[in-house]
Amino acid sequence: MLKPTNNTAIILKEPEKFNSPPIFTVGEKVLVGGLGPGSNVKWKEGVVMKVVSGVTYLVKVEDKIMYKHVNSLRKSFLEEVEVNPSTYHVPFVPLTVTDSVTPVDNSLQTLLVLLSR
Secondary structure, eight states: OOOOOOOOOOOOOOOOOOOOOOOOOTTOEEEEEOOOTTOSOSEEEEEEEEEOSSSEEEEEETTEEEEEEGGGEEEOOOOOOOOOGGGOOOOOOOOOOOTTOOOSSHHHHHHHHHHHO
16 A cells, blocks of 8 residues: 655745824824715815824824724825915806807707807
8 A cells, every 4th residue: 555655745825914094193184084974075174183002093183083993094295275266256257148158959040149149
């Protein structure tokens, strides 16, 4: 009777590498998602108030303190820009119909004649 040989090689797998979640610090500006079904915006800017654990944070969004998981937070690269409306002037240019406009068909020409009366 033949016996099986034990010449098989054992292949060791390398351990899987996982991406570590981002680490936010107290006072850091973040974008907060998952604001609930009543919200009509996807992301709002907030500030980290407290690190609860390695993956959970207390974040102040507007006037509310929210308990958020790191998956619903993103680093904020938004800059505050002061906008003074008095420095911007957009001139009003009224639209006019000129003689160079040719109607596409008779119904449009009839409409223009009626509107000009």
